[in-house]
Amino acid sequence: MSADRRLRPFRRREALHRALYGITLDGPDGTAHTWAVDVRMNEVDWEAALYRDGVRQDERGVPAAFPVPGGTIEVDASLYGVTRIHLVRDSGREQRLAPAAGTAEYLRERLARRHPRLSRTIGWLAIGILLTNLVLAVPQAVEIVSRIPEIADRFGSFASPVALPWWLNAALVTAGVLAAVERVLTRRRNRVLDIETLWSSL
Incomplete structure (x- = not known):
């Protein structure tokens, strides 16, 4: 498997142009998988890549919608960062993906808690x-x-x-x-x- 298909760890120096979120979902066979969405700013716009257990499954321009077991992950962003990163379940219920440790979103959530x-x-x-x-x-x-x-x-x-x-x-x-x-x-x-x-x- 080529290295560029693997999810690269988040580095704090990337906070201005990269965001990383994750969620764990059960597959059709009941096996739990970790899904991650890596959102990055390219030269002119945002791009999002979907990973399952650290392996890239899909990549699209933002706004994007990624089908996953039980629903769809919707991604959107503005000039200032990611504005939407939700799992919309088949039932219509929405759940926000959790920011990865070290990201600006994670640090801001930690400040709010502490x-x-x-x-x-x-x-x-x-x-x-x-x-x-x-x-x-x-x-x-x-x-x-x-x-x-x-x-x-x-x-x-x-x-x-x-x-x-x-x-x-x-x-x-x-x-x-x-x-x-x-x-x-x-x-x-x-x-x-x-x-x-x-x-x-x-």
């Missing part, structure tokens, strides 16, 4: 930052986008009512990215609050 008050504070701080960005940063991003000739010709240009110094804009971008990552790591999602903001992507 220091719940600090964890809640970080979570509320992330919400505050994202709300601030929605009010202050997004209008400026919309103005920048509206100046693109093709968009301006079709929809007209937009003048932001907010004008911030460059250093504050830079701070908002940095804080917004960190807040978005925090929301992904804790698997919290809100259609308005967690918009893939144009501002954070520019």
Whole structure:
């Protein structure tokens, strides 16, 4: 069996571009197997590979759906990380796969278990930052986008009512990215609050 078909151990230095999750399921014959999903960022997008007992079974671009005994593993990701990694059973019940030790998701879960008050504070701080960005940063991003000739010709240009110094804009971008990552790591999602903001992507 070639080495590239084996699941490579997770290394902490890969936390920014790789995530690893696992779940144990009984096969049709009653034998338990460990299934793992290795999600990695390539040059332009995310890719997911499915492993059974450490051997690769399938590989697809994200979003992806992998059939497994008793259901389907669904995978999705955003600019900031994995947003969905669930086993959807044939009955319709959903179960999230567990993050592997050493991953950013695992470390964030451990922080929540050991220091719940600090964890809640970080979570509320992330919400505050994202709300601030929605009010202050997004209008400026919309103005920048509206100046693109093709968009301006079709929809007209937009003048932001907010004008911030460059250093504050830079701070908002940095804080917004960190807040978005925090929301992904804790698997919290809100259609308005967690918009893939144009501002954070520019």
